[in-house]
Amino acid sequence: MFQEDIAAFMESPVMQIIGTASAAGRPEIARGAGAWTCRERQTVSIVVSEWQWPQTIANLRQNSKAAATFTRPSDYVSYQVKGRAELRPATGEEMERSDRYIVDVVSTQMKLGLLPELIMPVLGNRQAVVVTLHAAAIFVQTPGAQAGSRIWSAAP
Numbered sequence: 001m002f003q004e005d006i007a008a009f010m011e012s013p014v015m016q017i018i019g020t021a022s023a024a025g026r027p028e029i030a031r032g033a034g035a036w037t038c039r040e041r042q043t044v045s046i047v048v049s050e051w052q053w054p055q056t057i058a059n060l061r062q063n064s065k066a067a068a069t070f071t072r073p074s075d076y077v078s079y080q081v082k083g084r085a086e087l088r089p090a091t092g093e094e095m096e097r098s099d100r101y102i103v104d105v106v107s108t109q110m111k112l113g114l115l116p117e118l119i120m121p122v123l124g125n126r127q128a129v130v131v132t133l134h135a136a137a138i139f140v141q142t143p144g145a146q147a148g149s150r151i152w153s154a155a156p
Contacts (some may be wrong), residue, residue: 046068
């Protein structure tokens, strides 16, 4: 199960990256545009633009393996969730949630000195799909001595 503080972290205006690989092992990424967790089901759902990140979505349709990394831009605190993904179109309510996330994360980045024109090109929700990642493991990825440490696993 997701710990409450990690769930809240993933739902905050942090950068979200989903990593996948093709059948040939070629890596691809996509940037998320809003996330929320279901602690009881051990899932995190992330809005992703299929229009902007078609190869990542194709990889997920092909093999469903993914790693999602959530990073706070002010101090690089990071967590990674690995598991299997399911895809579906985003609902209207999820699109509204994604729109709020985009406003919040752009505001957060601007407070750190980044210009909106540098941030906006990578944050989109056109042709939005929801990637629901069923967590197999969660890792600390904050740079430093604890990076790569497993903090939770679905396996006993």
